[in-house]
Structure formats: structure tokens, C-alpha cells
Amino acid sequence: MDATDASEDKGTAGAVPASVEAAWGLRPRPQKGPRRGLTLDGIVAAAVAVADAEGLEAASMGRVAKELGVSTMALYRYVATKDELVTLMVDGAFGPPPPLPxxxxxxxxxxxxxxxxxxxxxxxxxxxxxxxxxxxxxxxxxxxxxxxxxxxxxxxxxxxxxxxxxxxxxxxxxxxxxxxxxxxxxxxxPDMEQLMNEYSHFLLRVSDAGRLPHLRTAVEGGAFDExxxxxxxxxxxxxxxxxxxxxxxxxxxxxxxxxxxx
CATH class of the missing domain: 1.10.357.10 (Tetracycline Repressor, domain 2)
Known part of the structure; x- marks a missing residue:
């Protein structure tokens, strides 16, 4: 089965986004684009770089397009939605598993x-x-x-x-x-140490007078220390x-x- 046949396979239609099939080489990628060299891998890499530097919210379709020097609409030839892009970003960020020692x-x-x-x-x-x-x-x-x-x-x-x-x-x-x-x-x-101390103190207060005896033992044993x-x-x-x-x-x-x- 060639790439065209795979892209029309009724068994995968709707189950897997077209961009994911393209990442696998199971469907043709755009042959004509607004900029020579624009690829799905390049889009994903640019999006990951933005997310690593500034967080996922910063990696909007518009921002990624700006980083690549293309229009936002150009990205939609490769990924249909931001959700699809995030799916590929996670995969690209984590990369392949390292070899086993x-x-x-x-x-x-x-x-x-x-x-x-x-x-x-x-x-x-x-x-x-x-x-x-x-x-x-x-x-x-x-x-x-x-x-x-x-x-x-x-x-x-x-x-x-x-x-x-x-x-x-x-x-x-x-x-x-x-x-x-x-x-x-x-x-x-940065306030976690203070929050944990306050929480431990709260648990000691609510477990006095014989209430929650096993929880009190855990608190006194350091179970809730940061x-x-x-x-x-x-x-x-x-x-x-x-x-x-x-x-x-x-x-x-x-x-x-x-x-x-x-």
C-alpha cells in the first residue's frame, strides 16, 4: 500500500490526525508551499523551542509562523489545529527512547x-x-x-x-x-516549605484530643515534611x-x- 492509499484507508480515517499520519510517512506531505524548506519537522522543532523558552501558551500558531518567517495560514497546510501541533510537539520534545545499557x-x-x-x-x-x-x-x-x-x-x-x-x-x-x-x-x-509547615501544624491541631491518631503519628514522624x-x-x-x-x-x-x- 502506497502513501496515497494509506491516507485514504477507512480504518484510520478520523482515528489518527492527518499530521500524525504525515509524521509517519503514511500520507503525502504538501509539495507546494509558500516557502521552500518549510516542513512538518521544522514546524514542530520551532514550536518546541518556543515552548521550552517561554511556555506552551507562547507557542501559538501565529508565533510559530513568525519564528519560521511564514504566514500563519501556511502552517495549516501541515497541521489542522493547535491540538494536533501540541501532540507532535510532545513527541518531538521527548524524542526517541535512548538505547538500553x-x-x-x-x-x-x-x-x-x-x-x-x-x-x-x-x-x-x-x-x-x-x-x-x-x-x-x-x-x-x-x-x-x-x-x-x-x-x-x-x-x-x-x-x-x-x-x-x-x-x-x-x-x-x-x-x-x-x-x-x-x-x-x-x-x-518557592513558598512550598512554608506551606508544608503550615499544613503540618494544621494537621496537628485537628488531630489533638485523640482524633485521627494514626494521622497524627504520621505527622509527628515527618511524613508531611517537605x-x-x-x-x-x-x-x-x-x-x-x-x-x-x-x-x-x-x-x-x-x-x-x-x-x-x-
Missing amino acids: EDAADDWRAGLRHWYQAIGTAMFAHPWAVAHVPSGGPPVTPNQLAALDQALYILRDTPLTEFEKVATALLVSNQVRAEVTIALTMGGN PDVQPPQNPSDYDEFAFGLERVLDGIEALIDSRRAG
């Missing part, structure tokens, strides 16, 4: 740990993109599907079913997204996230062990 290629737990850290590193580098990572539907863009493919490779020798492998990848990716969201929210608030949630500079600097990730991996390991025992 040798010590993680044949160890599913080490492999998923590396995979998790790579996703987290990309999210911290482009915080505007975190809220726009697809969560209500399956991934469709090239780099996101490449990341999913890598996760399935990591799990290839486990006894999990194919459905369970995909579900495991989604579980781990959702875990890192949640952790990064919390870190960006808390780490980006954690170090600054974005890590290296993939190994994920100490604050280790607890959640390792518990997720423990659950996956228990399932794998039960499959092997059965």
Missing part, C-alpha cells in the same frame, strides 16, 4: 528502571509537555510508540501475556508521570521517586513469579 538489556527490572528514568528525564527537560502526554487513549506518534516498543522488548522473556506487557508499560509510564507532576508542582513553588523535589540533573538522581517505582516493580515481579510457579 548492556546491564539492562537482559534484566527486565533493570530495563524498566532505565526506561522509567529516561521518561522522567525527558519530562523534566520539557515540563510544559507533561500535562499533554496522552493518558486517555493509546499513543500514536512515532517516538511514543518507539518507547512502548522498547518496553515490550524489555519484557520479552517474561511469562506475562502480551496484554499484561502493554499494561505493565502503561503502569510504569503513569507512575513516572505522576511523580514528575508532583515534583514540578512542589519544586516550582521532600527534596527539585528536578534531577541526571537519570540516577531519582531517590525521591525510588519508593513508588520499586513498589510498582515489586508488584510486577510478584505477578511474573506467580506465572513461572504456575
Whole structure:
């Protein structure tokens, strides 16, 4: 099936935006444009650069067109809506998954740990993109599907079913997204230490006289002290996230062990 046939495939009509199909090479890209050299990749790269420097709101269609020296209407030959552009921006910002290190290629737990850290590193580098990572539907863009493919490779020798492998990848990716969201929210608030202190004091007040005894024990034990949630500079600097990730991996390991025992 050639590119023209793919673009008319009834199975994909409406399910995947035309710009995403173009990113995959599944439909012809505009051959005649207002400026020679204008490409979908170039549009996405320019939009990502603006969002990285000034935030997603600044990356309007008009602003991106201005950065490229073309009219706003010229962009609509490549992307139909701002939402489509954001979808491609997220994919372009995160990029393809980095290669697995040798010590993680044949160890599913080490492999998923590396995979998790790579996703987290990309999210911290482009915080505007975190809220726009697809969560209500399956991934469709090239780099996101490449990341999913890598996760399935990591799990290839486990006894999990194919459905369970995909579900495991989604579980781990959702875990890192949640952790990064919390870190960006808390780490980006200069008043967070004061807010956490005030919250802890509030909890002590409402848990006096024997009320909420277990919550009071947690507060007195430092459970609500402000954690170090600054974005890590290296993939190994994920100490604050280790607890959640390792518990997720423990659950996956228990399932794998039960499959092997059965």
C-alpha cells in the first residue's frame, strides 16, 4: 500500500490526525508551499523551542509562523489545529527512547528502571509537555510508540501475556508521570516549605484530643515534611521517586513469579 492509499484507508480515517499520519510517512506531505524548506519537522522543532523558552501558551500558531518567517495560514497546510501541533510537539520534545545499557538489556527490572528514568528525564527537560502526554487513549506518534516498543522488548522473556506487557508499560509510564507532576508542582513553588509547615501544624491541631491518631503519628514522624523535589540533573538522581517505582516493580515481579510457579 502506497502513501496515497494509506491516507485514504477507512480504518484510520478520523482515528489518527492527518499530521500524525504525515509524521509517519503514511500520507503525502504538501509539495507546494509558500516557502521552500518549510516542513512538518521544522514546524514542530520551532514550536518546541518556543515552548521550552517561554511556555506552551507562547507557542501559538501565529508565533510559530513568525519564528519560521511564514504566514500563519501556511502552517495549516501541515497541521489542522493547535491540538494536533501540541501532540507532535510532545513527541518531538521527548524524542526517541535512548538505547538500553548492556546491564539492562537482559534484566527486565533493570530495563524498566532505565526506561522509567529516561521518561522522567525527558519530562523534566520539557515540563510544559507533561500535562499533554496522552493518558486517555493509546499513543500514536512515532517516538511514543518507539518507547512502548522498547518496553515490550524489555519484557520479552517474561511469562506475562502480551496484554499484561502493554499494561505493565502503561503502569510504569503513569507512575513516572505522576511523580514528575508532583515534583514540578512542589519544586516550582518557592513558598512550598512554608506551606508544608503550615499544613503540618494544621494537621496537628485537628488531630489533638485523640482524633485521627494514626494521622497524627504520621505527622509527628515527618511524613508531611517537605521532600527534596527539585528536578534531577541526571537519570540516577531519582531517590525521591525510588519508593513508588520499586513498589510498582515489586508488584510486577510478584505477578511474573506467580506465572513461572504456575
